[in-house]
Amino acid sequence: MANKFEHTNVITREFTYQYLEEITDNFSDKNIIGSGGYGVVYKGVLPNGEKIALKKLYWKQDIGDTEFRNEFTNLMRAQHRNITQLVGYCYNLREQRVEHNGEYISVSVEERVLCFEYLPESLDKHITDISDGLDWSTRFKIIKGVCEDPIYHLDLKPDNILLDKNMIPKIGDFGLSKLFLPTQTNDTSQFAGTPGYMPPEYIDRSEITSKFDVFSLDVVIIRIMTGKEGFSREMSSQVFFEHVHENWGKRLQATMSSLKLEEVKTCIKIALKCVEVDSEKRPTIAEIVYELNHVGTAGSSPIEQVYIFGSAIHWIYIA
Structure with missing residues (x-):
């Protein structure tokens, strides 16, 4: 039917x-x-x-x-x-x-x-390590679909991302945050966010900005790319970049696709920019979507221009 x-x-x-x-x-x-x-x-x-x-x-x-x-x-x-x-x-x-x-x-x-x-399965059920599970093309399609979600969400996580029969991601719980936001900015007791996906400005100051979902995207993208475990809290962003890029390079070696490796590289860069402590330094959703839609094209992108290695990625691991 x-x-x-x-x-x-x-x-x-x-x-x-x-x-x-x-x-x-x-x-x-x-x-x-x-x-x-x-x-x-x-x-x-x-x-x-x-x-x-x-x-x-x-x-x-x-x-x-x-x-x-x-x-x-x-x-x-x-x-x-x-x-x-x-x-x-x-x-x-x-x-x-x-x-x-x-x-x-x-x-x-x-x-x-x-x-x-009704969509029976969430993305969380499909998250596996690099070595097995979904191929890169499917993962990249899911990442793009999640980033194209036009709704201000405030609880973006793999459990709220559902997959249809064609592995197209569909965001659940969209827009409900407007019904459940606290009436005072310093009252966090009523807010329904998820630990590990909330940005520091909200955790420290109960501040909700347009970059709230951008921070959550970081953890979602990392989990899609690397699996449930994430990586060591002590790993620097450069080591993380090289480690993930190398591992996907090994898995994609048979295809010899430079475009796919460029997609991997782009997704890692986006994730590392999304987690900036200063919300103003995070890219906008529009910049992220532009970057994903122009992988492999000539010229530098907004994210490429501001991307800097160096900070520790203590935010990767989700208990």
């Missing part, structure tokens, strides 16, 4: 909470397919056999019906081949009796669910 959710002209709809309970077996634990900073993801099966992914969002006090619907409308308009497609939503307000200090009281319970096309 063709997946009608693969196309960007998909029709979105408002679901009732009761209907979503029915297609997930009352949000059964057996249907949980993932979880993250914004909520728990369940698999749902429609009456026609089609599968969808339902993200049941965590409760947040200052998000009302109007704010949620407005943000859903914005997300619905964000149609791009490299982001997961929304197919529907649910906003449900109900009264529930709960026990409190020995008495039963009535409380209002808000349920918010976003429904997406």
Whole structure:
């Protein structure tokens, strides 16, 4: 059966909470397919056999019906081949009796669910060492697709990058950060980022800039290129560059493709620039996309012009 959710002209709809309970077996634990900073993801099966992914969002006090619907409308308009497609939503307000200090009281319970096309595997499941797993062409295609994501994300990581049957990456959880950002810049308790993927300006000063996702891209690219383990915290950027370039050179030796080696070299340079402590020194997404689309062409690029070896890459290892 063709997946009608693969196309960007998909029709979105408002679901009732009761209907979503029915297609997930009352949000059964057996249907949980993932979880993250914004909520728990369940698999749902429609009456026609089609599968969808339902993200049941965590409760947040200052998000009302109007704010949620407005943000859903914005997300619905964000149609791009490299982001997961929304197919529907649910906003449900109900009264529930709960026990409190020995008495039963009535409380209002808000349920918010976003429904997406179903993609069964994440990039995290495909990350392997250089010596095995995905070939370089597939990895490079995934890197390019991730970088072309047009959405301000704030929780970019392999777990949130889904792959379709053609290994095209699609970003999940896109745009949800606008619903869950803390109301004060110094309040990090509500923010749903992931340790290891957040830039130093946020960790140190709770500062969110347009280069937040750029820093996260560094770790994503490194993991795509090298696998889960990363490299020693003590390895300098130059040693890292030479090590990865040499290892991919050995694997690509049979193809004798200078273009592929140039792609490897370019991706390493991009990753090392993305991790600059000073956010102003990191490239923009536009510069990264330009660089990836012009590998092997004559002339120096913006990233090439500002690239400098030397700093320690203590940020590579992810526990």
